[in-house]
Amino acid sequence: MTDIYKTRKSERAPQQSLCAQNRFSMFSVLRISLRAVTLATILAMSAIAPASAQDTPRAKALSKRVLCMCGGCEDSVGLCNHPGGTFSGPCETARGMQKDLDAHVTRGESDDQILQAMVEQYGPTVLVEPPKKGFxxxxxxxxxxxxxxxxxxxxxxxxxxxxxxxxxxxxxxxxxxxxxxxxxxxxxxxxxxxxxx
Amino acid sequence: MDILGSFALLLAFLTAVYAVLAGIAGILTRRTLLTKSARNAGMAVFVLVTVAVGCLEYFFFSNDFSIVYVVEHSNRALPGFYKFAALWAGQEGSLLFWSWLLSIYAFLVLFLNRKRHPELMPYVGVVLAGVQTFFLTLNNFVATPFRVLAGPDGAGVLHLAKMSEGHGLTPLLQYPEMVIHPPMLYLGYTGFSVPFAFALAALLGRYPGEKWIHITRRWTMIAWCVQSIGILLGAHWAYAMLGWGGYWAWDPVENASLLPWITGTAFLHSVMMQEKRGMMKVWNVWLVFTTFMLCILGTMLTRSGVVSSVHAFAQSSIGSWFVGFLIITFVVCFAAYWKNRDYLRSDNQLDSLVSRESSFLFNNLILLAACFAVLWGTLFPVLSEWVQGSKISVGAPFFNKVNVPIALFLLLLTGVGPLLAWRKTSFDALQRNFAWPFGAGILAGVIGFTFGFRDIYSLLCLILGVFVTLTIASEFFRGARVISARDGTNFFTAMGELTMRNTRRYGGYVIHFGMVLVFIGIAGTPFNKDLQKEMAVGDSLRIGPYTVLCQNFDHLDNANFESDRATLEVFKNGKSDMMLFPERRLFHASQVTETMVAIQSSPLRDLYIVYAGRSPESGKPVIHAYLLPLIKWIWFGGIVVVLGTGLALLPNRRTALVLRPATERSWAEAIVEAAPAIGAVARRVEGHD
Incomplete structure (x- = not known):
């Protein structure tokens, strides 16, 4: 299970960096044109941009609705925490998933689409809350x-x-x-x- | 020594079985001698289990690494304090510990009531011995703590093993609160066995009236209080130790401890209906049965790993034993109820919908709704896997969404209920009692809103908190005014007099007030902030009114662990305020790393700083800072709850409802009554905020 997951992730790696560059240009345009006011407020409030990949509030919100699939923390991606590990912040899996989420957000997908994509990739356990359909x-x-x-x-x-x-x-x-x-x-x-x- | 321990356990098992059989025989044949012998056997179990526990502790303190359990949960360098706590660090020891606590309760119950209730106590003895037998079965045949690490030819290998080192205690448990938290929870779990045993005994023996409730009132309150302490200590441990800035994650094991607490709370309220009005007899019996079964379920969830959990320190197939025991318990309870249900006929009548009675009904409804919601969420993944074949996750957001509205409604009832009169409350009285507390609550809400309390649930919580506090205050105020007018004493003396005359009622109010404080503390959650940053010496980060400047990083080393430590200077509004030293410890024996959070606590907010370690990407130290408003109120509220329970346990000054003269109270009872107070003191000593 983990092995499959790891190979998948390494395949995805080059794509991610491309996406990241895209996102930057796209986002600067968006920010300037549409979200100048919001950004100003956010910047004023947070003062310092976080060091991790959680660049947008939306990606951050989504990261709390998706479970970290490392199997060791039982936390959401946004809250992933390993008190017994060498680094107690988000683990490699969580950081990878966060990057995925950022990429999805940059592509302009809706929350539902993104969550659906995560379910397809990781299975239904990835959702922090049970879905509101079916059983x-x-x-x-x-x-x-x-x-x-x-x-x-x-x-x-x-x-x-x-x-x-x-x-x-x-x-x-x-x-x-x-x-x-x-x-x-x-x-x-x-x-x-x-x-x- | 291991032979002595094993032998004591086996003998305890046989004695417990004998206590059950002789007890039943004594009841059936009505032979006093047999009944007495069964009771003595029940008390002897305590001595035998104590010997077994003593043996296991002896192994820990003598570093005897030929015992598997000691190897797995201790090492030479472990401080003595934690060697003692290692007793309940794993599966086998925890179950032994459960047995031991149960045997202590059983001993006290049997000993204190040895000359009272001759027609009830034999049944109680049988029930307690029955529960004890189940746990001793586990101790002896399923999870024995005295397994010896032995090779095929014994002696030589044993000697080698003795010389070696243990794996050490899980670092997560190496924290002062962890020495108190599990015993408190277990004392709660086992403590509910006492009212359970009395309820079942009263039903089986058709013991007349509400006597069993009077007898067990104190036991139930102690169990409830200890359970509350256990839950809050666990929350505080999670907060101070796990380093994620939270205290409650709706983890299955946390939920498991909450479930019997909720039904226990419902029970403590609804028994008043039976005492005052003779209502709800069936309901009360079932509430206490449910509470006990939830205690067993809680132990099972903790011990079996049926539902995945961070607490599952030890997982095994022991679950099926618990399921079996739960089924047996249910069958016995149901059979007893069915056979003797006519004895539980209550004189149920209700004069008005607006009355104390109906408020108790709603209180129970809401508590049970909360209990169900938590249980449902906890077990849903198992159910879903069973039905659909695929697991799903039920995380904290689900529980918050479902339970927060329920909890707020409960808070409302906390304010409304006590002010409604028994039988019937007139509309005028309603207006008189509620107008100004409610108005003040709304006013507080408006003020809170202007000061940035912009979350709907938090705002509601604030309004209701103020409302409840004022209704409680007005109760004290009005009562004290009557007394001070009549006796001519000053107001505060009158208030003391009032409280001491009906400790149960006013202690209850104090507990309610403590819960309000806990709720206010929880209401701070939506305003949490956090920030993670890579920091070198000289870097700073800003969060809220604080600026954190990184002064130094250093390395410490001792026999038990080595640690990386950050030295941070915290400035508040530009002025140097304090130094904080978050750490990361690497424990030698287990090679596990652990965070030591640095917390600056104040009533308004906690600054909570975690040294997260070195960033896997850049290798620089990462500091994670949290700003957590109002958290301290939760711990403070917990202390108030404990004090309130202590107050409610005191006998009333004038003997109106006293069950027996105070002079008859023995030392053991006094100790039992003092236990929550001792716990509270210990809690305050240990807590570092």
Whole structure:
């Protein structure tokens, strides 16, 4: 698995550097024409450009939606971290994937297209979140559906209990010894303790 | 020694089995002598497991590298402190540790109640011994810690092994909090066995009334509190040790520890419905069953590696044993419930939708929803693989999206619930109680918004946090005013008096307040910033109000590890503020590298600096700086929660609801009650913020 992956990456390497050059020219044009204001703000905010490949906010955002496939960190590409490795920042795999993402962004693909491309390359585990379609949609539906069903049930229970409460006085109070103890306790309560727990 | 340890474990297993069988026989034949013998056997298990634990520790401290477990988790140069902690560093030791903690609880329960509840305790003894038997089975036959590293002809090879070195303790665990965090979590996991045993016992023995709840209230609270400490220490460890600027990654094992905590919280609330109104008896029994089963599930997720996790320090096929035990537990619980369900008939009635009762119902609904969401997300990859044949990932963003709204709703209920009266609350009372806390919350929201709290969830959290805090404050205020008017004491004395008269209620409020602080701390997350930069001596980087100047890089060496260290001077608003020393350590024995994060902590924000190592591309040192707002509130909130629990455990000053006179309390009980406080102190000593 890793071997296949490594050869793939080495094949891709020359392409990447080409893309990187392309991206630079394309981006300077784009930036000047369209995003001058945004850029100014971003520059002002961050002051220093990060050293890694995360050049655009979009690529950075995408890097948090894609899992690092090195198999050791279980983190997203953007958060990849190896406390036990020689370098605790993003590992080689994460940096490679980040470069891929940058290349995709430079080509002007949409987020969905990019994520789709990543899935084709690495398989469905690459997505940090389960996709919202097919069987995996259940992952999203259940945490909403189950509480809603539970809410309906609670509502039904409340309705029944209230029904009981309105019926109760008609039969006359049946006083159990336990209830008597509780009633005495509540009656003996001092002021300042009246709303107990 | 290894023979002594193994023998003690085997004997413990046999004794536990005997305790189960004799206990059942004693219940069936109603022979007091048999019951007594079963109880003594249950207590003897503690002694035997303690001997086994003592043996294993002896191997660690005598550097006996003929024992596989010692070789794998220790080395000569390991500090004594960590040699002790190496007990729970791996699979076999952790399970032994589980057994041991359970045996301690069982011993205390059986010993403290030896003259009380004669019709309930035999059942409790059987249940506890049953759980103990399962873990001792694992200790003896599946994961024995006393395996000897031996060649075919014994002695010579053994001698060689003894002379050699161990692989060392995982550096990740070589951190003071790691010595406390696992025991706390395990104490929580095992602690929920006590209310579980009592609930099952009360059901099996048809023990009348709410007595089992009264008996186990303190045990449950201690288990809950210890679990809270464990979770927060784990979060703090992840924060201070893993060097990614976060504290909670929704890792399966973290989730596993959260699940029983959530159901335990629900249980602590819903028992009040049963105590005050005799409602929800079935629900409570099932809540405590669920909590226990989630504890077992949590141990299984940690120990078996069913779901991949950074915590899976030891993985094996032990999972099937746990699945088996879970099934048995469920069957026993269900059978007990089905057979005796008529005994659980509750006098459920509800007078109004706007009442304390309904707020408890919603509280439980929300907590269970959160529990389900976490469980669902944790197990979904397994389910997906099973159904579709392909694994998928369920990462932190999923859990955040699903759980943050649920948590905020819960926070709202924390404010609303306690102010609703039992039975029925009038609209006027609602207005009177909520108008100004709610108004102040909105005001805080507006102020927060203008000061840059521009994240919707964070903003809501701030509004609700202020709202809840003020409702709690108003409760103290109103109660204290009544007392000070009547007794003529000053206001603060009255407040103390009020609290001490109903420690459970006001301790509960303090816990709520602690949770508010934790929530506020979490609300800082969307405003995190980070920056990674290659730095040479003389370079600087700017983040927020801080400028970090690189002064020096040096190299340290000792018997356990060598380390690369950066010396950084931090300037705040242009003025020199402090020095920070982030490190990277290379541990000799394991040849594993570890980051030592340097943190400058303040209530407003933490400056968190990681020396990430040398860049693989340029070879220059890389510094990763994070600016993390409000994190400190989480740890502080945790301390408040612990103090609140301590308060709630104190007996009330006037004996209105006291179960037994204070004079009867024995030393052991006092120690048990002091445990959370000790934990809190230890936590403060250890925490470096």
């Amino acid at each position: 995996d949609l259940l992952a999203w539906i259940m945490p909403i559906a189950v509480p809603l069903i539970a809410l309906v049930l609670v509502w039904e229970v409340v309705r029944r209990w209230r029904h009981k409460a309105t019926l109760a006085p008609a039969g006359g109070p049946q006083v159990s010894p336990e209830f008597l103890v509780r009633a005495q306790r509540e009656a003996n309560r001092e002021p300042g303790r009246e709303h107990d727990e």
